Amino acid sequence: YFKDGYDIPFETFLGFDGDKEPDIDLNFAGIYQANAHKYCEVLFGKGKTFKAGTIGTIADKTAYGYVRKYFEEREIDMHRYEIERLSQYLTGVKRSSGQHPGGIMVVPADRDIHEFCPIQYPANDVTSDVITTHFDYHSISGRLLKLDILGHDVPTIIKYLEELTGLSVFDIPLDDPATMKIFTSAEPLGIKDPKYSLNIGSLGIPEFGTKFVRQMLRDTNPQTFSDLVRISGLSHGTDVWVNNAQDLVRNNTVTIKEVIATRDDIMNYLIQMKLEPLTSFKIMENVRKGKGLKEDEIEIMKENFVPDWYINSCQTIQYMFPKAHAVAYVMMSVRIAYFKVHQPLAFYATYFSTKVDDFDAELICKGNEVVRAKMKEIEGIEKPTKKELDLIGILEIVDEMYSRGFGFKKVDLMESDSEQFKIVDGKILPPFLALQGVGATAAISIANARDEHSEFLSIEDFQRVTKVSKTVIEAMKAHGCFDNMPEDNQLSLFSFAQ
Numbered sequence: 001y002f003k004d005g006y007d008i009p010f011e012t013f014l015g016f017d018g019d020k021e022p023d024i025d026l027n028f029a030g031i032y033q034a035n036a037h038k039y040c041e042v043l044f045g046k047g048k049t050f051k052a053g054t055i056g057t058i059a060d061k062t063a064y065g066y067v068r069k070y071f072e073e074r075e076i077d078m079h080r081y082e083i084e085r086l087s088q089y090l091t092g093v094k095r096s097s098g099q100h101p102g103g104i105m106v107v108p109a110d111r112d113i114h115e116f117c118p119i120q121y122p123a124n125d126v127t128s129d130v131i132t133t134h135f136d137y138h139s140i141s142g143r144l145l146k147l148d149i150l151g152h153d154v155p156t157i158i159k160y161l162e163e164l165t166g167l168s169v170f171d172i173p174l175d176d177p178a179t180m181k182i183f184t185s186a187e188p189l190g191i192k193d194p195k196y197s198l199n200i201g202s203l204g205i206p207e208f209g210t211k212f213v214r215q216m217l218r219d220t221n222p223q224t225f226s227d228l229v230r231i232s233g234l235s236h237g238t239d240v241w242v243n244n245a246q247d248l249v250r251n252n253t254v255t256i257k258e259v260i261a262t263r264d265d266i267m268n269y270l271i272q273m274k275l276e277p278l279t280s281f282k283i284m285e286n287v288r289k290g291k292g293l294k295e296d297e298i299e300i301m302k303e304n305f306v307p308d309w310y311i312n313s314c315q316t317i318q319y320m321f322p323k324a325h326a327v328a329y330v331m332m333s334v335r336i337a338y339f340k341v342h343q344p345l346a347f348y349a350t351y352f353s354t355k356v357d358d359f360d361a362e363l364i365c366k367g368n369e370v371v372r373a374k375m376k377e378i379e380g381i382e383k384p385t386k387k388e389l390d391l392i393g394i395l396e397i398v399d400e401m402y403s404r405g406f407g408f409k410k411v412d413l414m415e416s417d418s419e420q421f422k423i424v425d426g427k428i429l430p431p432f433l434a435l436q437g438v439g440a441t442a443a444i445s446i447a448n449a450r451d452e453h454s455e456f457l458s459i460e461d462f463q464r465v466t467k468v469s470k471t472v473i474e475a476m477k478a479h480g481c482f483d484n485m486p487e488d489n490q491l492s493l494f495s496f497a498q
Contacts, residue, residue, distance in 0.1 A: 006229065006327045012264050013324070016281045021142060025325065029159055030151035033102070037149055040104050047112075050119060052103030052146055053132035056096040063090035098122050099132045102150035105140070116144055154206050154332045157350050161339050164346040164423065169335045174225050179338045183208060183222050188341050193368070193403035204351045204397045205340065207232055207333045216241065219249055220256040228330045229323065233262035236321035238290070244316045253309055260313050263288040264323035273304045288320035348401050349421040349428050356419060358390040361434035362479050365410050368402035371395050401428075411435055413456075413481045418447035437475035442468045460488040 014020050028036045040049045058066070064087040071078040099122045107113050118134035137146060158169050178188040182201030189201045200217060202208040208217065208228075213235050222228050234241040245259035260266060263284055270280035283297050292315045293301070301311055340347040352359055364371060378384055378392045409415075409429045416422070417431045419440065432443035449466045456462040459482050463473055476482060 006226075006323065007268055008264055008323050008327070009267055011267065011281050012284075012322055016278055021145065023148075023322075024145075025148040025150060027150050027152035027155055027328075029155040030153070031156065033149065033151035037104060040106070040147065040149065044106055045109065048107045048109065050105045050107070050113060051122070051130050051132040052100035052105050052137035053120070053122070053134055054098045054100055055094055055136045056098060057092045058090050058095050060087070060091050063087040063093075066090055096123060097132070097134075099130060100137055102148045103137055104147040104149055105133050105137065106145045106147060116140055153354055154329075154336070157206070157336060157354060158332065160350040160353060160420075161336070161343070161346055164349060165339070165343050167339075167343070172335045172338045174331065174334050176338055176341075178341045179334060180223070180225075182337055182341060183217050183228060189344075189400070189404055191400075191403050192405045196399070196403035198396075198400070201340070202337070203400055204347070205333050205337050207235070207329050208337075216246075219246060222256065225330065225334065227256055228334065229326045230256055230259070230261035230265075232326040232330050232333075233265075233321045233323065234259070236326070237261075237317065238319035239316050240320060244313055248309060248313070260287075260310070260317070260320075262323035262326055263320040266314070266320075269310075270301070270304075270306070273301075273306055275300060275304050275306075283314070287314045287317050290318035292317075344401075344404060345406060345423045345426070345428060348397070348406065349423055351397060352394070352421045352428070352430070352434070353419070355390075355394055356421070356431065356433050358387070358394055359430065359434040360391065360394075360436050361408075361411050361430040362436060362475070364395070364398050365408045365430070365479075368399060371398050371402065375399065411476070411479055411481055413446075413476075414450065416447075418443040432476075435475045435479055437471050438468075439472075442466070442472045446472075456485065458486045458489050 013022055026036070037051070064083060067083045067087045067090065068078075071083070097120065107116070113119055113133075116133075117140055119131050120134045121128045122130055122132050133140065162168060181188045182205075184200065186196075186199055186201040200214050202214060202217060207213065208231075213231070216231055216235060220227065220231060222231060234245055240260065245261070248254050248259055249256060260269075266284040266287055267277075267280045270283060271277055275283075279297070279300060283293065283301075286292065286294075286297075293311065298311055336347070339350075363374060375392055375395045378388050378395075381388065384392070407427050409424055409427045411430050411432060411434060415424060416429055419431050419433045421431060421434070422429045432438050432446050433440060438446075445466045445468060449462075453465060456465065459473065459477075462482070462485070
């Protein structure tokens with residue numbers, strides 16, 4: 001039988017009487033998102049789907065600046081409090097219009113969009129092929145259904161992994177023992193370097209790779225897929241794990257299997273404790289919105305032997321993640337984890353392809369000792385920049401990959417791709433874009449020129465054909481991409497000496 005039951009009551013999606021506006025979020029590969037948006041028009045009909053509009057307004061500080069500048073230009077000395085008073089009239093005034101990154105408003109088949117709101121081109125750009133609702137989508141929420149058709153990294157990762165391995169993600173078991181074990185140990189990775197320090201194998205796995213979630217994994221020691229779903233719910237909620245479930249688990253009051261992790265858990269548990277389904281549903285709705293419990297609800301729960309720790313936990317929660325969302329995330333994460341264990345080179349090549357903008361091939365290809373030294377250097381910085389924090393995230397994965405016995409080839413003029421990492425001779429070959437100083441346009445130009453010309457007579461010839469900047473040339477020189485290639489097309493007498 002298919003193990004696809006996750007105890008998700010339909011009420012969390014459509015309400016107790018089927019009268020709740022459904023919250024539909026669908027994640028697509030970023031490169032495919034625009035196609036998914038267009039397909040909505042095919043599904044619902046022309047003139048029935050519109051991008052959700054957004055309205056940019058003047059912020060407090062901007063309004064204050066406008067008013068102050070007005071008086072400064074006229075050399076009028078005005079008190080700060082009067083400037084603040086006048087700026088209040090500007091705050092919130094429409095400044096520009098735009099579009100929600102993934103929101104699609106759906107009009108019923110027997111209705112016209114103008115019955116609900118005007119429509120327009122985003123930012124009044126009449127050349128755009130997109131039409132948006134003129135009102136901010138918050139203003140008409142609850143009147144029209146909004147679909148969130150979002151661009152996401154994970155479907156892109158899955159697609160790359162399938163292409164590299166020929167394996168369909170639908171053939172991957174969700175209960176593979178070695179895959180499950182990386183969420184509690186690094187053992188399935190087959191670490192060969194005794195200096196490697198991490199004792200958990202979830203680095204680079206979406207939802208489970210951050211320091212915060214890795215600590216959750218250590219605290220909870222998950223053994224099953226359902227445990228991972230609970231951890232996903234706990235990590236996305238507000239005041240669900242920290243100062244709540246974390247303390248209950250650490251104090252051995254309960255295990256990960258018993259804490260409140262997702263909103264659906266509350267309804268399922270209370271019905272199990274013999275509370276009326278409608279009462280259980282209402283309690284779940286109040287708790288997930290951070291409204292806590294009413295006195296009569298606490299009384300009913302106590303009458304049905306709901307423990308005090310459970311009641312206190314409900315009172316602490318501010319926001320709860322839906323279980324369906326958690327299950328969807330974990331299914332994808334476990335599939336990616338399977339590749340990490342059983343198809344490691346494909347996993348690392350794909351991971352680095354999605355992080356190519358932050359990858360530093362010149363540094364990383366020098367070996368693991370250099371990588372670890374750089375990590376130590378960044379960790380010693382009191383206030384690292386975002387670029388440094390992004391780099392250290394990549395270096396952690398590189399350290400793990402080297403420690404498993406895998407390596408990199410250097411960027412190769414004749415073999416590297418423009419943007420994608422490749423697997424060549426049992427090693428990972430970085431693309432041109434992985435060199436710091438080489439941008440996307442230059443990387444594509446190099447790859448196209450290489451494919452058309454197959455060889456270059458000199459560095460001068462290479463620059464003439466590709467039209468790349470001197471910065472790009474220097475970055476490639478430093479990395480050794482032009483080894484044995486002369487600087488220019490001039491032949492010296494010594495060229496014929498052999």
